Amino acid sequence: MVRGRQGEFHVHARSPHQPSAMSSALRLRDPAAAPRLLLAVCVIVLLWPGFSLTEFDPAALFEERSRGIIVKFVGTFFPLETSPEFLGLVLKSTYETLAIATAGMAFAILIGWPLALIVTRSLSISRIGPGPGRVHGSLIRLPARFVLMFFRSIPEIVWALLFVRAVGLGPAAGVLAIGVTYGGMLGKVYSEILESNDTRPATALLETGGGRIAAFCYGMWPVALPELVSYSVYRWECAVRASVIMGFVGAGGLGQQMELSMRMLNGGEVSTILLTFLLLVVMADGVSALLRKVTA
Amino acid sequence: MSLSFQKVSLEYANGVRAVHRIDCEIRRGERVAIIGPSGAGKTSLLRMLATALRPSSGTIEVLDTDPWRLDRRGLRQLRSRIGMVHQAPPIPPRQRVVTAVLAGRLGQWPAWKSLASLVYPLDIPGAERMLERMEIADKLFERCDQLSGGQLQRVGVARVLYQQPDLILTDEPVSAVDPALSDRVVGELNRDAIERGVTLVASLHAVDLALHRFPRIIGLRAGEIIFDLPPVRVSDSMLAELYASESRTVPTQDNQPLETVLAGVRRRSMFS
Numbered sequence: 011m012v013r014g015r016q017g018e019f020h021v022h023a024r025s026p027h028q029p030s031a032m033s034s035a036l037r038l039r040d041p042a043a044a045p046r047l048l049l050a051v052c053v054i055v056l057l058w059p060g061f062s063l064t065e066f067d068p069a070a071l072f073e074e075r076s077r078g079i080i081v082k083f084v085g086t087f088f089p090l091e092t093s094p095e096f097l098g099l100v101l102k103s104t105y106e107t108l109a110i111a112t113a114g115m116a117f118a119i120l121i122g123w124p125l126a127l128i129v130t131r132s133l134s135i136s137r138i139g140p141g142p143g144r145v146h147g148s149l150i151r152l153p154a155r156f157v158l159m160f161f162r163s164i165p166e167i168v169w170a171l172l173f174v175r176a177v178g179l180g181p182a183a184g185v186l187a188i189g190v191t192y193g194g195m196l197g198k199v200y201s202e203i204l205e206s207n208d209t210r211p212a213t214a215l216l217e218t219g220g221g222r223i224a225a226f227c228y229g230m231w232p233v234a235l236p237e238l239v240s241y242s243v244y245r246w247e248c249a250v251r252a253s254v255i256m257g258f259v260g261a262g263g264l265g266q267q268m269e270l271s272m273r274m275l276n277g278g279e280v281s282t283i284l285l286t287f288l289l290l291v292v293m294a295d296g297v298s299a300l301l302r303k304v305t306a
Numbered sequence: 307m308s309l310s311f312q313k314v315s316l317e318y319a320n321g322v323r324a325v326h327r328i329d330c331e332i333r334r335g336e337r338v339a340i341i342g343p344s345g346a347g348k349t350s351l352l353r354m355l356a357t358a359l360r361p362s363s364g365t366i367e368v369l370d371t372d373p374w375r376l377d378r379r380g381l382r383q384l385r386s387r388i389g390m391v392h393q394a395p396p397i398p399p400r401q402r403v404v405t406a407v408l409a410g411r412l413g414q415w416p417a418w419k420s421l422a423s424l425v426y427p428l429d430i431p432g433a434e435r436m437l438e439r440m441e442i443a444d445k446l447f448e449r450c451d452q453l454s455g456g457q458l459q460r461v462g463v464a465r466v467l468y469q470q471p472d473l474i475l476t477d478e479p480v481s482a483v484d485p486a487l488s489d490r491v492v493g494e495l496n497r498d499a500i501e502r503g504v505t506l507v508a509s510l511h512a513v514d515l516a517l518h519r520f521p522r523i524i525g526l527r528a529g530e531i532i533f534d535l536p537p538v539r540v541s542d543s544m545l546a547e548l549y550a551s552e553s554r555t556v557p558t559q560d561n562q563p564l565e566t567v568l569a570g571v572r573r574r575s576m577f578s
Contacts, residue, residue: 135382139360143378214396217358218469219386219413224420228409232398306400 086277087284096279099267104286107263110181110256111249114188118249119242121161121193126200128154132209133222133230154197161194170256184261188249199241207234236305240298247294251287308334308505309355309473314364316350316529324350326529327364337499337506339516342526343552348509349393351526352475355507356390357381369472386413389471391495393478395462399451403442406450406461407433410469436464439494441487455482463491467498474499476508480515485559488512492519512559513545527551 070076127133129151136143169187177183204226212229220228257265264283271279309332316325325347332338340348353359354366357373365372373384389410397406404427411429412420422428430446437443440460442453450458459482466474474495480488492508496519499506510516516523517537525532525540525548533544545556 136378138358139374141357141360141374141378141381142376208398210394210396211398214390214392215409215412217356217385218388218390218410218471219382219384220409221382221412221417221420223417224412224415227421227424228401228405228412229396229398232400235400 086275087281089278090285091276091278091282096282100264100282100286103262103264103267104290106181107250107253107257107265108290110184110253110261110263111188111246113185114249114253115192115242115246117185117189118192118196118245121189122158122196122200125154125158125193125197126204127222127226129158129197130201130204132205132212133216133226135216135222138213138216158194158197161190162192162198163194164191166191166252167255167259170259170261174260179260179262181262184253184256184263187256187261188252191252192245192249196242196245200238203234203237203241204230207237236302239301239305243294243298243301247291247298250290250294254287308332308336308369309507310365310367311354312365312367314354314361314366316347316354316359317362324529325354325361328529328531330524330531330534332505332507334505335499335503336522337496337520338508338522338524339520340507340509340524340526341511341513341516341548342532343549345528346526347529348526349477350529352390352477352507352509355473356388356475357385358390382413387472389466389469389474391463391466391474391476391479393481395458397450397458397461397465399449401450403437403445403448403450403453403461404430404433407436407464407468410465410467413469432468433464436467437461439467440464440491456484456487459483460487460491463495467494470502472504474504474506476506478509478511481511485512488559489515489519496520511557513556514558 071080131137131151134147134151135141136147166187169190170183173183173186177186207230209230211233212225215225215229216222253261253263254265254268257263257267258269260266264286268280268283271283309330311328311330314325314328315323317323328351340351342348350359354361355368357368360374366374369384369387371380371384373381376384405424408423408427408429415423419428427433434443434446437446437460440463442457442460442464445453445457445461450461453461459479463476463479466476476495479495480491483491492510492515495506495508498504508516508520517540521536522534523537523540524534525544527548528551532548533540549556
């Protein structure tokens with residue numbers, strides 16, 4: 011926006027020295043058109059090597075040979091395993107998975123929130139003016155950003171392997187792994203949500219001497235609440251799925267069950283577990299919609 | 307002396323010059339209206355007084371201190387003594403009116419009290435009293451997105467009244483309120499300033515309201531002070547010249563600008 015305004019000024023200043031028809035044609039041209047075109051070209055140029063490098067060819071999916079393989083593979087998933095003792099086992103594992111995901115998210119929020127509040131620039135008091143303490147502020151913000159990046163740059167499965175060694179096989183390792191990785195993601199996205207919403211209420215409170223936390227609670231929380239809630243529920247849904255992968259390395263839950271079934275090449279059991287996941291996602295979607303309605 | 311500008315200029319990052327070498331002094335307890343066409347620098351001037359913007363050059367004193375020489379704690383304390391009524395009230399739509407009003411004291415309350423007040427509003431009678439003065443006490447527990455633009459603007463005024471600042475700044479406080487009510491709102495701000503002996507600086511779009519309610523008028527155009535006089539000495543030709551760039555009329559309260567060229571400003575006889 012600033013650039014656009016400068017552009018207009020530039021043309022404005024030049025216009026007296028040019029024929030009026032020409033200058034008005036210049037003035038009326040959309041100054042954003044050229045950058046937009048350039049951006050579009052850049053996107054295409056960058057995407058091209060990506061597709062060619064990965065040998066991406068959708069037609070291969072529909073070739074005679076691969077079609078047969080797909081049908082055969084999917085066929086092993088039926089019929090579903092519905093014996094009562096297996097369903098009982100799935101139920102128990104589901105319960106464990108939900109517990110891992112929920113406890114992991116609680117831990118992640120505990121890590122992510124404070125870091126998000128530190129990183130959010132709109133909650134910086136020294137930014138106004140700018141006033142005293144700017145160096146001090148960026149000295150804290152920078153390491154906080156780095157901690158967030160570090161936490162989320164290492165995949166949860168690696169964290170899980172680490173924690174399985176530290177606290178032993180079982181769900182506790184899964185909780186810790188989700189807490190750390192998702193803490194990093196939540197911190198980043200929470201702060202981006204806060205920045206992209208209306209920051210004027212919080213700024214106005216800072217400008218009348220309010221503290222950071224008070225400005226957040228009175229000026230940002232009510233603005234961004236539904237978005238924060240729906241993102242958190244979505245992340246919880248992701249945590250359910252992530253707990254599966256970590257089950258493969260011994261962190262308990264449905265994942266461990268799935269690993270056993272896969273190792274025994276029992277497709278029916280695998281598809282029963284997959285169906286359970288579908289139900290969990292449907293449930294998460296419902297919870298998200300409900301919470302959005304409540305907080306709207 | 308309470309507020310002062312000494313050769314103060316303000317230039318934005320995009321090169322726009324908002325305020326140019328202004329000298330001005332406003333003593334404690336004075337009530338000043340700033341008028342002028344849009345883009346004259348009224349908001350920039352107020353935001354500098356609110357310590358929200360730092361002058362590009364020159365020195366500014368707010369409540370007898372240079373805000374930009376204070377440390378962090380001192381600046382926060384100074385800011386908690388300044389109240390600003392914004393043109394567009396910066397209040398989250400989902401917030402309840404009572405919370406929005408109590409937020410006026412966030413600069414004075416310790417953090418635990420601010421947080422406790424979110425669990426249960428700590429000073430409901432206090433908030434109600436201020437809303438009473440704005441004639442919207444019945445909206446106490448309603449959500450702000452249920453209010454009309456004018457009602458929301460009055461919530462913003464009630465917040466500043468509740469804050470009880472030593473310096474009241476208002477940026478077009480009544481742009482969304484109808485004439486009779488806006489007279490009442492501006493009157494209430496004046497009454498508060500007189501009762502507590504604090505300074506009031508208001509930018510106003512409606513010239514008649516400014517002339518009627520304020521003992522000192524500053525005319526601002528293109529970032530410079532054109533005149534600084536008591537209302538009786540502000541002549542029609544001065545007003546016509548002030549707004550010459552905008553139109554041939556001087557803006558007034560009922561949004562029906564009056565011709566000034568021949569008839570002069572018809573100074574509405576105001577009630578009270």
